[in-house]
Amino acid sequence: MTEPVIEAIDVVKFLGKGASRVEALKGASLSLAGGQLALLMGPSGSGKTTLLSVLGCMLTATSGTVRVGGRATSGARPGDLAKLRRDHIGFVFQSYHLFPTLSALDNVRLALDVCGERSERAIVRAKEVLATVGLAHKQHAFPRELSGGEQQRVAIARAIVGDATAILADEPTGALDSENGHTVMTILAQIAKNPARAVLVVTHDPRIIPFADRIIHIEDGRIISEERNPADRIQSIRPAKLASTRG
Amino acid sequence: MSLILKLASRNLFQDRLRFVGTVIGIVFSIVLVTIQLGLFLSFERMVTTMIEHAPADLWVVALGTKCFEDPSLLDEHDRDQALKVKGVTQAVPVVIGFSPWTVPSGGTTPVFIVGSDAGDAGLHPWNFVDGNLAALSAAHAVAIDRTYFERLGITKLGDSTEIRGQKVQVAAVTDGIRSFTTTPYVFTTLDRAQAYLGTTADKVSYLLVHVAPGADIDSVRAGLVATLSKVEVLTPDEFSRRSRSFWLFGTGAGAALFAGALLGAVVGTVIVAQTLYSSTKDHLNEFATLRAIGSSNGYIHKVIIYQALLSAVIGFSLAASIGLIIVMLTAKTALPIVMTPELTLGLFALTVLMCVASSISAIVQVMRIDPARVFKT
Numbered sequence: 001m002t003e004p005v006i007e008a009i010d011v012v013k014f015l016g017k018g019a020s021r022v023e024a025l026k027g028a029s030l031s032l033a034g035g036q037l038a039l040l041m042g043p044s045g046s047g048k049t050t051l052l053s054v055l056g057c058m059l060t061a062t063s064g065t066v067r068v069g070g071r072a073t074s075g076a077r078p079g080d081l082a083k084l085r086r087d088h089i090g091f092v093f094q095s096y097h098l099f100p101t102l103s104a105l106d107n108v109r110l111a112l113d114v115c116g117e118r119s120e121r122a123i124v125r126a127k128e129v130l131a132t133v134g135l136a137h138k139q140h141a142f143p144r145e146l147s148g149g150e151q152q153r154v155a156i157a158r159a160i161v162g163d164a165t166a167i168l169a170d171e172p173t174g175a176l177d178s179e180n181g182h183t184v185m186t187i188l189a190q191i192a193k194n195p196a197r198a199v200l201v202v203t204h205d206p207r208i209i210p211f212a213d214r215i216i217h218i219e220d221g222r223i224i225s226e227e228r229n230p231a232d233r234i235q236s237i238r239p240a241k242l243a244s245t246r247g
Numbered sequence: 248m249s250l251i252l253k254l255a256s257r258n259l260f261q262d263r264l265r266f267v268g269t270v271i272g273i274v275f276s277i278v279l280v281t282i283q284l285g286l287f288l289s290f291e292r293m294v295t296t297m298i299e300h301a302p303a304d305l306w307v308v309a310l311g312t313k314c315f316e317d318p319s320l321l322d323e324h325d326r327d328q329a330l331k332v333k334g335v336t337q338a339v340p341v342v343i344g345f346s347p348w349t350v351p352s353g354g355t356t357p358v359f360i361v362g363s364d365a366g367d368a369g370l371h372p373w374n375f376v377d378g379n380l381a382a383l384s385a386a387h388a389v390a391i392d393r394t395y396f397e398r399l400g401i402t403k404l405g406d407s408t409e410i411r412g413q414k415v416q417v418a419a420v421t422d423g424i425r426s427f428t429t430t431p432y433v434f435t436t437l438d439r440a441q442a443y444l445g446t447t448a449d450k451v452s453y454l455l456v457h458v459a460p461g462a463d464i465d466s467v468r469a470g471l472v473a474t475l476s477k478v479e480v481l482t483p484d485e486f487s488r489r490s491r492s493f494w495l496f497g498t499g500a501g502a503a504l505f506a507g508a509l510l511g512a513v514v515g516t517v518i519v520a521q522t523l524y525s526s527t528k529d530h531l532n533e534f535a536t537l538r539a540i541g542s543s544n545g546y547i548h549k550v551i552i553y554q555a556l557l558s559a560v561i562g563f564s565l566a567a568s569i570g571l572i573i574v575m576l577t578a579k580t581a582l583p584i585v586m587t588p589e590l591t592l593g594l595f596a597l598t599v600l601m602c603v604a605s606s607i608s609a610i611v612q613v614m615r616i617d618p619a620r621v622f623k624t
Contacts, residue, residue, distance in 0.1 A: 049619075049622045053622060079544070087541070091539055
């Protein structure tokens with residue numbers, strides 16, 4: 001059996017201090033292998049974003065174990081966590097978080113720049129990845145000149161340009177219309193076909209279920225159920241049609 | 248262009264109004280520091296200008312003399328004693344002091360008399376633009392600087408007036424011999440200076456000692472100290488240092504100039520700090536994103552410090568240009584502002600230091616950002 005790309009074992013996370021201290025995660029466990037696109041679904045306040053932050057090494061677990069690329073994060077210093085993030089994890093955010101003063105190409109190149117890759121090769125690589133997400137012709141455009149879908153594709157390019165093994169996406173289709181949401185998920189699903197890469201998508205959006213290999217349900221800080229190959233359950237309905245049935 | 252520099256410059260220039268405010272702040276601050284330090288340098292030079300132009304190997308001064316303008320007097324017979332010391336070839340008397348100059352159009356204004364005989368290797372005017380040293384031998388002859396024509400009510404060579412009720416005639420005109428006290432210098436012969444000052448003929452202010460070629464200055468100095476009483480024997484450097492120390496620090500003038508310079512630097516630092524802090528606050532999401540994608544602290548520090556350095560370079564370039572204009576405009580005034588290559592380099596270093604120090608608050612702010620805020624915004 002191959003080693004998980006990213007995993008959480010019995011993770012507990014307290015947030016806040018004093019009277020406002022809450023237990024956001026109450027022993028959550030989750031493991032993602034390469035070649036998978038998993039959805040993390042649950043109601044608001046269920047702990048989705050906290051789990052994503054812990055898996056993404058932005059928060060450390062109060063207890064339990066988190067491993068990224070085989071390396072435990074407990075006790076890691078902020079600098080070590082930053083290195084884990086830049087070496088292993090790519091992020092896609094609901095509101096894209098592109099740099100408005102940089103072109104699409106520079107936004108993608110930034111992920112390599114923070115890793116110290118500043119050669120001509122970095123530019124070539126950034127252009128290749130932009131082409132992969134279908135934006136070769138928009139490399140010099142600034143975020144304000146791109147549609148929401150295009151901005152999210154640039155964000156995806158930024159997430160994968162450094163060959164991250166885990167792509168963590170927070171509501172990547174949340175701000176997009178059906179067509180652009182479909183395009184973005186198609187790209188993420190394509191990325192997840194790489195056996196060395198796992199994609200975890202936090203979502204409320206049922207339209208994207210057909211793209212998933214797994215659906216993990218979280219509620220009240222615990223993983224309560226998991227569904228494998230949900231697309232089989234709805235195989236008669238094509239993703240594009242799902243998109244069009246959105247109310 | 249490196250991506251860090253590109254990000255820094257675009258962050259900086261994105262809000263142009265704020266950037267203009269930053270640059271104005273830096274320019275204001277550095278121009279203020281330039282003026283204060285330029286005045287300090289000018290003051291420092293002018294305080295010792297007479298000592299530096301006197302062709303003396305040693306100065307014999309009255310005990311406790313604080314500066315060149317000190318009114319303490321020596322006995323003239325000290326000169327005869329000095330000349331007996333081995334190695335002394337000349338001991339030229341100089342008389343200095345303040346006296347009232349009658350302005351031809353009415354009223355009086357104080358002048359600073361410098362008297363030394365033309366035939367001796369004494370303290371004489373320089374930079375003649377009209378007349379010459381020999382002209383001072385004529386009766387009532389004095390030399391003044393053209394900078395002070397208006398103050399003294401003089402329009403041309405040959406004009407006459409009075410000092411302490413005694414006739415003077417402008418026989419020579421110099422250019423650029425200015426006093427830091429703004430009191431005009433009036434050069435004349437020794438006996439005439441004594442008369443204008445009301446000093447008796449047996450009193451002088453200084454003896455300019457000339458040492459024989461090859462003689463050991465320290466030995467001559469020791470000989471003078473042993474021979475003369477109630478005097479001090481100083482090298483020109485020592486006398487210059489003493490004068491500078493008295494005028495710049497003994498009177499508080501130097502401290503006031505430094506305080507002005509410090510105030511300028513503090514104002515500049517606060518303005519740049521405020522701007523960088525505000526700019527960083529506007530870009531918090533971007534810095535949080537940088538942290539989220541794993542950039543090191545050093546990378547983020549560089550973005551902010553590059554913003555500070557860009558502000559410094561642009562602000563300094565403008566401030567230095569304005570400073571240069573001020574230097575040119577004041578060059579012919581009674582109190583010129585001096586700019587030296589060392590001062591320019593120092594000001595650039597100060598600007599950089601000021602701007603980098605200003606970035607500390609912004610860096611602290613960014614280091615407090617929770618990278619997980621990217622999921623919430």
